[in-house]
Every structure is written in C-alpha cells, then in structure tokens.
Amino acid sequence: MALTSTNKIDLTHLLDPDNISLYPDDPAFKCCPIATVSNDSYSVHSLSLGSHTGTHIDAPSHFIEGGITIDEVPLEQTTDRKAIAVDLTYKKGGEKITWEEDLADKLAALSVNLEGLVLLLYTGWSKYWGTPTYTESYPFLDRRAAEQLLFRGIKTIGMDTLSPDQIDGPEGYGVHNSILGAGGLLVENLNNLSALVEGETVAEVMVSFVPLSLKGCDGSPVRAFGWKVWKD
Ligand SMILES: [Zn+2]
Numbered sequence: 001m002a003l004t005s006t007n008k009i010d011l012t013h014l015l016d017p018d019n020i021s022l023y024p025d026d027p028a029f030k031c032c033p034i035a036t037v038s039n040d041s042y043s044v045h046s047l048s049l050g051s052h053t054g055t056h057i058d059a060p061s062h063f064i065e066g067g068i069t070i071d072e073v074p075l076e077q078t079t080d081r082k083a084i085a086v087d088l089t090y091k092k093g094g095e096k097i098t099w100e101e102d103l104a105d106k107l108a109a110l111s112v113n114l115e116g117l118v119l120l121l122y123t124g125w126s127k128y129w130g131t132p133t134y135t136e137s138y139p140f141l142d143r144r145a146a147e148q149l150l151f152r153g154i155k156t157i158g159m160d161t162l163s164p165d166q167i168d169g170p171e172g173y174g175v176h177n178s179i180l181g182a183g184g185l186l187v188e189n190l191n192n193l194s195a196l197v198e199g200e201t202v203a204e205v206m207v208s209f210v211p212l213s214l215k216g217c218d219g220s221p222v223r224a225f226g227w228k229v230w231k232d
Contacts, residue, residue, distance in 0.1 A: 011207070011224035012055045013191045019130040021189070023162060026050045051219040057211050058186040062218040063176045068183070070220045071213045077185060079208040081156065083118035083226070084110065085197045091123055093137030094166070099145040106202045107152075115153030118207055120226075122193040126160040129191070140166040143174030155184030158207065158224075160193050187224065196226045203228070 013020075017029050030048040037043050051070075052058070057078065060067030086106055088097055097103070107114060121141065128134040138161040146164070149157065157164060157179060164175040164186060179186055187209050197203045206229050211220035 006227055006229060008225045008227050009192060009195045011190045011192050011196070011209075011226050012222070013126070013129055013189055015049070015054045015221070020054065021129050021131075021134040021162065022050075023052060024135070024167075026052060029053050049221065051214065051217050051221075052188070054221050055189045055191060055209075055224050056187070056219050056221045057209055058176065058180060058188065058219045059217070060180045060183055060185075061216075062186075063173060063180045067180060069215075070211050070217045071215050073185065073211065077156065078210055078222075081118045081207050082116070083120050083158070083205050083207045084112075084114075085120035085122050085193060085200075085203045085205055085226075087122050087197055087201050087203075088139060089122065089124040091139035093125075093133065093139065095139050096142045096166075097121060097123075097139055097145060098142045099148040103145055103148070110202055110204070112204070113153075114149075117154055118156040118158060119149060119154050120190070120193060120196070120205070120207065121157065121159040121161075121164075122197050123160055124194065126189075126191045126193070129189075135162055135167065137167075138162060140164060140169065141175050143171055143178055146175045146178040150178060150182050150184070155179065155182055156187070157184070158187035158190050158209070160190045161188070163188060187222070190224055196228070205229075 059070040141164040207226040209222040209224040
C-alpha cells in the first residue's frame with residue numbers, strides 16, 4: 001500500500017445563509033443567536049434548515065417507501081470508505097455523464113474490483129455555489145450509468161452538484177430511484193474535490209461523510225472529508 005498523504009481535505013460547503021445554493025422549494029438556512037456572551041454570559045444559536053441543506057446525504061427513505069432512514073444507515077457506510085474520484089470537469093451544464101463515454105474506460109483502467117467502492121463525480125461545479133448557475137444547469141448522471149455502477153457493486157455516489165438527476169429533466173428522478181432503491185446512498189453538494197483529485201483523471205482516495213442521527217429522517221447535512229491513502 002502506498003501512503004501518499006493522510007491530511008484531511010474538507011469536502012463540505014460552509015453553511016452560510018448569505019452564500020448558499022438550495023434545491024427549489026427547500027427551506028432557507030438560518031443560524032440565529034438566541035443568547036450571547038455579552039448579554040447572557042453564554043452563546044447559543046437556533047438552527048433552521050432542511051434535511052438536504054448544504055453538503056448532505058440522501059438516505060434510501062428519501063425516495064423509497066419503507067427504505068431505511070438516516071439514523072438507520074450504518075456508520076460503516078459513511079466513514080472510512082474507499083472511493084474513486086473521476087475527473088469530469090470537461091462536462092458542461094445540462095450535459096449527461098454516460099457510462100460509455102465518461103466512466104467505463106476510466107474505471108477499467110484502474111484494474112481494481114469496484115465492488116463496494118464509493119464513486120465521486122468531480123465536475124468542478126462547486127465553484128458556482130451560491131450562484132444561479134449552480135442550481136439551473138449542471139452535468140448530471142445518466143440513469144443507465146447508475147445501473148451499470150450498481151451492477152458492478154457501486155452503491156454510493158457522491159457529486160459536487162445539486163443532484164445526480166437533471167433538474168426538471170425528462171427522466172425525472174431516475175438516478176435517485178435506482179441508487180436509493182438498491183439501498184445505496186447519494187452524497188450531494190460536495191466541495192473541493194479538486195484537492196482530492198489533484199490533476200489525476202481517476203484518483204483512488206478515502207472519504208467519510210458523517211450525518212447527524214435524526215430519527216426517521218430522509219437525509220442529513222454532513223461533514224464530508226477525504227484523504228489519500230489506498231492503493232492495493
Ligand atoms: Zn438530497
């Protein structure tokens with residue numbers, strides 16, 4: 001195993017009400033002081049946000065009736081995961097990421113068993129965070145590509161965009177339904193994947209994305225971070 005770095009790279013967007021991208025109709029993010037050190041001798045804030053605010057995980061119950069909820073997702077599925085990050089920064093907004101054109105050759109070139117790995121789709125879209133471009137048009141994953149990934153045992157997909165599905169696209173929530181329907185996880189609105197990929201076309205990395213334990217909830221904001229370690 002080649003150890004290149006164990007420095008943690010933060011893959012999380014700062015939750016800042018003045019610089020945020022939200023899915024249409026999702027609730028606003030608020031972090032308001034209700035006590036301050038100067039007035040009360042201690043500081044406390046109230047938080048108001050949605051279960052899919054900022055960098056977050058979708059649990060299967062987000063789309064699947066009877067699917068497991070975020071508090072039921074085992075820690076093993078969200079921490080210390082081996083991952084493959086694929087550079088897709090050549091894709092444009094509204095363009096489809098397909099199995100044949102964008103993933104098959106790159107994953108085959110690694111010569112690793114894909115079973116149980118996390119796939120990270122690095123589109124570079126995080127640079128548009130907080131702007132209309134982020135929510136209006138971004139590269140999205142073809143449902144058939146998601147099915148190819150599932151067939152090879154990849155059930156967790158992370159991306160630096162709002163959604164793996166095209167917003168208001170003709171295929172609806174096809175990727176959400178495929179991945180979450182298979183008991184997998186989606187991690188959305190990742191940040192800073194460039195620091196993890198470091199100019200490689202395909203990078204073998206480690207990731208954790210740690211949700212809150214929210215009873216019965218369909219997702220949770222996470223602190224996501226990655227590091228470089230594994231090469232079998
Ligand atoms: Zn979500």
